[in-house]
Amino acid sequence: MKLINDDCILALKSIEDNSVNMCLTDIPYNEVNRKTSGIRVFDKGSVDVFDVNLGDFILELNRVVSGSFYIFCGINQISEIRNIFHETLSLTVRLGVWTKTNPTPVNGSRLWLSGQEFCIFARKPKATFNEHCKKALWEYPSGKSKTHPTEKPIKLFERLIKASSNPGDTIIDPCMGSGTTGVACKNLGRDFIGIEIDKEYFKMAESRINENNT
Numbered sequence: 001m002k003l004i005n006d007d008c009i010l011a012l013k014s015i016e017d018n019s020v021n022m023c024l025t026d027i028p029y030n031e032v033n034r035k036t037s038g039i040r041v042f043d044k045g046s047v048d049v050f051d052v053n054l055g056d057f058i059l060e061l062n063r064v065v066s067g068s069f070y071i072f073c074g075i076n077q078i079s080e081i082r083n084i085f086h087e088t089l090s091l092t093v094r095l096g097v098w099t100k101t102n103p104t105p106v107n108g109s110r111l112w113l114s115g116q117e118f119c120i121f122a123r124k125p126k127a128t129f130n131e132h133c134k135k136a137l138w139e140y141p142s143g144k145s146k147t148h149p150t151e152k153p154i155k156l157f158e159r160l161i162k163a164s165s166n167p168g169d170t171i172i173d174p175c176m177g178s179g180t181t182g183v184a185c186k187n188l189g190r191d192f193i194g195i196e197i198d199k200e201y202f203k204m205a206e207s208r209i210n211e212n213n214t
Contacts, residue, residue, distance in 0.1 A: 001182065001209060004195045005202040008174040009052060011195040012060040020193065021067045021128070021169035024160055024181050026152055027057075029074030050175075057174070058084045065172065067127035068164040070096070072119045072152065085122035094121045096136035098156060103142070123164070131163040151177065157184040165190060179205030 004011045028050035058081065061069060069091075073081055078095065086093045096119035103115030121136060123129065140156040157180055161171060167189040173181035176194035178201060185192040186209060194209070196202040 001186070001191065002193045003176070003182070003202070003206050003209070004193070005197070005199060006195060007052075007197050008195050009056055009060060012057075012064060012174060015064045015172075015193070017063055018066040019170070020065045020172045022161070022165045022171045023061050023065045023069045023071070023173070024157060024171055024184075025070070025173045025175045026072040026150060026177065026180075027077070027175050028150075029077065031074045031076060054080050055084055055088075058089075061172075061174065062089055066124060067169075068121065068123040068129070070119055070121055070160050070164070072098075072117060075118065078118055078120065081120045085120065089122075091122040091124060094136050095119070096121050096138065098152070099137060099139045100142045101139055128164055128166055128169075130166075152180050154180060154184055154187070157181055158188060161185060161188055161190060176205050177201055179208045182209040 030050050054077065058071075069085070071081055082093050082095070085091045098117045098119065100115040100117075103113040105113060119136075138156055138159065140153045143151060143153055161181075161184055165171060168191070170191040170193065171181060171185050172193040172195075174195040176182065176196035179194060182192045182194045182205060192209070194205060196205055
């Protein structure tokens with residue numbers, strides 16, 4: 001395990017070409033920061049701010065990753081990320097959807113519930129893929145006790161890691177947050193490189209991964 005407390009672009013530049021098998025990350029969405037009202041926390045604070053150039057970010061990831069990419073992102077980021085992978089890098093791309101089996105019932109009497117989050121999947125030729133003929137639709141509950149405002153379910157991340165890597169492979173998460181990818185890697189016998197710029201969340205992730213508290 002290698003954990004780095006630094007800016008993601010700077011840290012990526014220190015990693016060798018094609019030295020990582022897979023990327024699994026949840027970037028800040030730049031879209032959910034408004035006043036909290038009751039049942040759901042809308043203000044994600046600085047963790048929802050992504051002031052990194054997406055093009056630079058993905059090109060650096062493309063340089064270090066030899067296999068597949070999973071990037072959870074906001075609705076307004078989907079087209080840009082997809083176009084970079086498909087149009088610029090000529091990779092095969094799919095849009096994945098995490099469907100929450102327990103969505104928060106905010107405004108449920110007058111609106112469809114907000115129960116989906118989106119992930120751009122891209123792969124290089126000959127990348128590992130172990131879920132043959134399956135849809136990119138992943139149904140998992142959202143956790144009720146979170147150490148990070150945008151934390152994803154361990155079981156979801158474990159499935160994606162098993163789908164696109166093998167035991168002993170190296171997985172990178174350049175926006176590590178509270179370390180969910182790292183915990184999933186440790187559970188599954190994968191090596192892990194985690195990058196997080198926020199000092200407090202870095203310490204939290206480091207402790208969580210080392211203790212392996214799922």
